[in-house]
Amino acid sequence: MMRGADQLHSVVLAVTFLLLASIAAAFDPSPLQDFCVSIDDPKLGVFVNGKFCKDPMQANADDFTFRGLNMPGNTSNPVGSNVTLVNVDRLKGLNTLGISLARIDYAPYGGLNPPHTHPRATEILVVVKGTLHVGFVTSNPPKLFTKTLHVGDVFVFPIGLIHFQLNVANTNAIAFAGLSSQNPGTITIANAVFGSDPAINPDVLTKAFQVDKNLVDYLQKQLWPQN
Numbered sequence: 001m002m003r004g005a006d007q008l009h010s011v012v013l014a015v016t017f018l019l020l021a022s023i024a025a026a027f028d029p030s031p032l033q034d035f036c037v038s039i040d041d042p043k044l045g046v047f048v049n050g051k052f053c054k055d056p057m058q059a060n061a062d063d064f065t066f067r068g069l070n071m072p073g074n075t076s077n078p079v080g081s082n083v084t085l086v087n088v089d090r091l092k093g094l095n096t097l098g099i100s101l102a103r104i105d106y107a108p109y110g111g112l113n114p115p116h117t118h119p120r121a122t123e124i125l126v127v128v129k130g131t132l133h134v135g136f137v138t139s140n141p142p143k144l145f146t147k148t149l150h151v152g153d154v155f156v157f158p159i160g161l162i163h164f165q166l167n168v169a170n171t172n173a174i175a176f177a178g179l180s181s182q183n184p185g186t187i188t189i190a191n192a193v194f195g196s197d198p199a200i201n202p203d204v205l206t207k208a209f210q211v212d213k214n215l216v217d218y219l220q221k222q223l224w225p226q227n
């Protein structure tokens with residue numbers, strides 16, 4: 001009798017395991033880049049969702065090392081900030097690990113990391129120098145969450161939400177941020193809207209922003225440096 005019950009138990013466990021395994025395999029993989037258009041003939045392209053993997057026997061410690069985050073980014077640009085991002089393009093060992101790191105420098109008073117989103121990552125930021133006014137906005141209805149951060153303060157920007165950081169002190173500021181993707185992607189709102197190539201039809205922007213067409217023309221003529 002005990003033996004029969006044990007066998008039944010094993011069968012139930014095995015069936016449960018198979019069910020769980022099939023559920024896990026039923027999910028689509030998360031996109032690791034903006035898109036990955038499929039092709040029928042593999043000879044026509046070599047991209048995958050992410051990067052190819054090196055033979056583990058050929059890997060070495062350098063694949064897991066990046067140097068240089070002690071160096072400030074140059075903030076002499078129209079927004080007064082500079083993001084040095086260590087993603088899978090710059091640290092090959094990050095591939096498939098779902099994480100990356102950034103150093104952000106801000107020019108004294110007014111250095112701005114302008115409103116942007118990371119389509120594939122939540123961001124956790126720590127201030128190591130200076131004082132930052134930070135915030136994010138929810139999806140509709142748009143609600144703003146802001147805080148003034150000092151050295152040692154940590155703030156989290158949830159995945160996909162528009163966020164920003166402004167240096168509100170007279171010294172330069174420095175922050176580091178961890179991001180939950182090997183390739184978080186950055187959409188800078190002003191750049192995407194007014195600086196796309198080719199330009200968005202001004203009629204679209206005039207109505208969307210409820211402004212004069214001259215203002216849209218003016219904005220579309222500006223240089224929108226990428227950060």
Ligand SMILES: *[C@@H]1O[C@H](CO)[C@@H](O)[C@H](O)[C@H]1NC(C)=O
Pocket residue numbers: 072073074075076077081082083225226227
């Ligand atoms: C950020 O700083 C680096 C290093 O100084 C520089 O090469 C790069 O052009 C800067 N980017 C911007 C947007 O100013």
Ligand SMILES: *[C@@H]1O[C@H](CO)[C@@H](O)[C@H](O)[C@H]1NC(C)=O
Pocket residue numbers: 074075076077
């Ligand atoms: C920073 O960038 C500005 C503008 O491109 C340039 O004039 C300046 O020499 C750069 N500073 C450093 C330290 O590279």
